[in-house]
Amino acid sequence: MGKKKNAKYVIGVDLGGTKIYAAVIDRNDKMRGSARKKTKAENGFESTVKRVVSCIENAVEDAGITLDQIVGIGVGSPGPLDLKEGKIIETPNLKWKDAPLKARLESALGKPVKIDNDGNVGILGEYACGAAMGAKHVIGLFVGTGVGGGVIVNGEVLHGFNENAGELGHIILDPNGPKCGCGNNGCLEAFSSRLSIEREIRTAKENGIKTAVFDGVADKNELIRSKRLAEFFHADDPAVKMAIEKSATYIGFAVASLLNIFNPQIVVIGGGVVEALGESYVSIVRNVAEANVFAIAKRNVRIVPAQLKDDSAVLGAAVLGWQAAQEKKKKNDA
Amino acid sequence: MGKKKNAKYVIGVDLGGTKIYAAVIDRNDKMRGSARKKTKAENGFESTVKRVVSCIENAVEDAGITLDQIVGIGVGSPGPLDLKEGKIIETPNLKWKDAPLKARLESALGKPVKIDNDGNVGILGEYACGAAMGAKHVIGLFVGTGVGGGVIVNGEVLHGFNENAGELGHIILDPNGPKCGCGNNGCLEAFSSRLSIEREIRTAKENGIKTAVFDGVADKNELIRSKRLAEFFHADDPAVKMAIEKSATYIGFAVASLLNIFNPQIVVIGGGVVEALGESYVSIVRNVAEANVFAIAKRNVRIVPAQLKDDSAVLGAAVLGWQAAQEKKKKNDA
Numbered sequence: 117m118g119k120k121k122n123a124k125y126v127i128g129v130d131l132g133g134t135k136i137y138a139a140v141i142d143r144n145d146k147m148r149g150s151a152r153k154k155t156k157a158e159n160g161f162e163s164t165v166k167r168v169v170s171c172i173e174n175a176v177e178d179a180g181i182t183l184d185q186i187v188g189i190g191v192g193s194p195g196p197l198d199l200k201e202g203k204i205i206e207t208p209n210l211k212w213k214d215a216p217l218k219a220r221l222e223s224a225l226g227k228p229v230k231i232d233n234d235g236n237v238g239i240l241g242e243y244a245c246g247a248a249m250g251a252k253h254v255i256g257l258f259v260g261t262g263v264g265g266g267v268i269v270n271g272e273v274l275h276g277f278n279e280n281a282g283e284l285g286h287i288i289l290d291p292n293g294p295k296c297g298c299g300n301n302g303c304l305e306a307f308s309s310r311l312s313i314e315r316e317i318r319t320a321k322e323n324g325i326k327t328a329v330f331d332g333v334a335d336k337n338e339l340i341r342s343k344r345l346a347e348f349f350h351a352d353d354p355a356v357k358m359a360i361e362k363s364a365t366y367i368g369f370a371v372a373s374l375l376n377i378f379n380p381q382i383v384v385i386g387g388g389v390v391e392a393l394g395e396s397y398v399s400i401v402r403n404v405a406e407a408n409v410f411a412i413a414k415r416n417v418r419i420v421p422a423q424l425k426d427d428s429a430v431l432g433a434a435v436l437g438w439q440a441a442q443e444k445k446k447k448n449d450a
Numbered sequence: 451m452g453k454k455k456n457a458k459y460v461i462g463v464d465l466g467g468t469k470i471y472a473a474v475i476d477r478n479d480k481m482r483g484s485a486r487k488k489t490k491a492e493n494g495f496e497s498t499v500k501r502v503v504s505c506i507e508n509a510v511e512d513a514g515i516t517l518d519q520i521v522g523i524g525v526g527s528p529g530p531l532d533l534k535e536g537k538i539i540e541t542p543n544l545k546w547k548d549a550p551l552k553a554r555l556e557s558a559l560g561k562p563v564k565i566d567n568d569g570n571v572g573i574l575g576e577y578a579c580g581a582a583m584g585a586k587h588v589i590g591l592f593v594g595t596g597v598g599g600g601v602i603v604n605g606e607v608l609h610g611f612n613e614n615a616g617e618l619g620h621i622i623l624d625p626n627g628p629k630c631g632c633g634n635n636g637c638l639e640a641f642s643s644r645l646s647i648e649r650e651i652r653t654a655k656e657n658g659i660k661t662a663v664f665d666g667v668a669d670k671n672e673l674i675r676s677k678r679l680a681e682f683f684h685a686d687d688p689a690v691k692m693a694i695e696k697s698a699t700y701i702g703f704a705v706a707s708l709l710n711i712f713n714p715q716i717v718v719i720g721g722g723v724v725e726a727l728g729e730s731y732v733s734i735v736r737n738v739a740e741a742n743v744f745a746i747a748k749r750n751v752r753i754v755p756a757q758l759k760d761d762s763a764v765l766g767a768a769v770l771g772w773q774a775a776q777e778k779k780k781k782n783d784a
Contacts, residue, residue: 196746205746251611252611253610269603270606274603274712277585277586277713277715277750278747278750278751279713280713280746280747281711282713283747284710284711286707286710286743287621287707287711288707289623289624289625290626291623291624291742300742369622373620376618376620376621377711378608378610379609379612379613379614379615379616379617380611407634408634409620410620410632412530412539413612413614413617416611
């Protein structure tokens with residue numbers, strides 16, 4: 117039997133509100149195959165579990181291997197989660213409650229499964245093989261539809277007492293600020309998410325600030341994609357520029373607080389908005405953060421864009437896959 | 451030789467901007483003797499070192515033991531600090547730069563010394579033998595002249611990359627808020643410290659809000675003591691009540707952020723202002739925090755007053771003293 121057929125792999129799954137992304141990852145963090153499917157959360161939890169299973173099978177096929185060669189599966193999911201039970205406790209995005217994600221995937225695929233929330237697997241990916249490699253103290257902030265986060269302290273993902281630490285999108289930056297999706301006021305997410313950028317642009321337009329971002333768009337209520345935001349930012353569109361700068365500025369204030377709180381070595385800024393804008397966005401974050409923090413908390417500290425882009429979650433989830441495999445082996449050996 | 455003469459002790463030192471407090475602590479975290487002296491930082495670092503040494507000698511005498519029985523010394527100091535070198539890098543309160551605190555105390559007393567910043571030793575004390583005993587994830591916030599903090603993650607004090615994590619007084623709560631002593635705007639400290647409470651009361655008075663807190667005070671510019679603040683708060687003095695409520699409310703917002711960030715099991719609120727006001731202050735913090743946080747981040751989480759009051763720092767410093775003794779022993783054994 118050839119060496120290749122003996123090789124072992126894990127699956128990393130990025131379970132999002134709109135899409136499922138599964139990838140086969142080898143021991144060297146290299147992606148060997150992948151597949152995507154729509155989540156269709158509205159059809160219920162059991163239906164989505166079937167879609168995840170089928171997406172995993174497609175990724176295995178894409179990699180040219182067999183399911184036998186998979187030793188573990190990791191999943192990044194919206195939270196809050198019960199990590200020990202492997203359940204989604206509740207999530208506004210997916211509308212499920214107490215959904216036994218780990219148990220259902222384990223019984224469907226016969227592999228050990230480990231789950232963690234999307235922000236945590238995102239930063240775990242960047243830590244394992246992206247922008248934060250080699251650092252022991254890392255903060256991740258991911259600016260997308262919402263604002264996700266994750267923290268690594270002494271080389272371990274910070275989970276806390278109820279395993280729900282790292283909700284960095286809900287740091288309060290102004291108690292009198294705009295309403296956040298979580299129900300509170302002035303959270304980071306309410307200033308910096310793509311939805312907040314969008315709201316700012318529409319408000320600016322209503323207030324007479326010029327913007328061409330809606331020109332030629334048939335449905336004026338359609339969400340503006342990050343790529344289009346980046347184009348208009350670089351073309352100096354007044355409303356878009358103002359809204360993006362505000363988003364990055366508030367991320368900068370949050371990073372200043374996080375530097376004083378955690379004194380990390382690297383802060384990784386990622387997510388769809390940052391991928392589209394790159395250094396133009398991160399440089400604003402860096403300038404604001406460094407202007408608002410103690411000298412010692414920024415000494416040799418780097419604030420950098422994420423490197424793995426769309427793949428940070430599957431690569432971080434793959435780390436959980438290897439942990440699941442190891443934990444199963446330990447149990448069997450005991 | 452009697453058992454008592456063989457018993458070993460450590461010294462915990464609380465080195466503050468105005469006073470030095472040293473205590474002899476036994477293996478059961480019991481205080482056997484103590485002494486206090488003024489810091490007199492304005493006379494220079496070497497002069498204060500002599501005062502610390504003399505304060506330690508007085509504490510040893512008060513305990514009725516001899517210096518031979520001391521196996522280690524821990525010191526809580528204003529920061530930022532270089533923990534490995536045992537130096538005070540810089541501090542606004544004490545006006546020293548690169549002050550070799552550990553080396554000078556070790557050579558003066560011939561005992562191993564370990565230092566950490568005041569917020570960290572404060573929460574370490576509450577963790578070792580106060581309000582946070584038994585918890586693995588703990589946040590401490592200390593409201594005094596400034597606002598200090600400390601974090602325990604998985605049973606370890608959070609130090610971070612440059613060993614200066616835990617500056618919780620400088621979480622930004624409103625980028626357009628009042629100027630903070632650190633130079634930035636809208637830090638927690640700028641809303642909640644005793645100096646900020648004082649500023650609020652004076653501003654309120656100027657704006658015609660009634661207060662009797664300055665009645666019968668000879669020097670109107672003298673700082674109002676925490677005890678007097680508490681008296682007038684309980685007497686429903688309008689300006690004092692408003693200022694204290696604002697202080698506690700902003701501590702509450704910061705606690706909400708910290709619950710979402712760390713998901714701790716216990717949040718300990720201490721410091722002079724809280725000691726004087728007790729549950730009246732902490733209940734405001736608790737209500738605001740719990741109204742502004744995810745359900746999961748407050749599940750079974752307790753927000754409580756500190757228990758050790760003035761002694762939290764010396765008791766936490768004593769933990770460092772035992773560590774210093776153990777590290778020296780390891781080195782000698784190796």
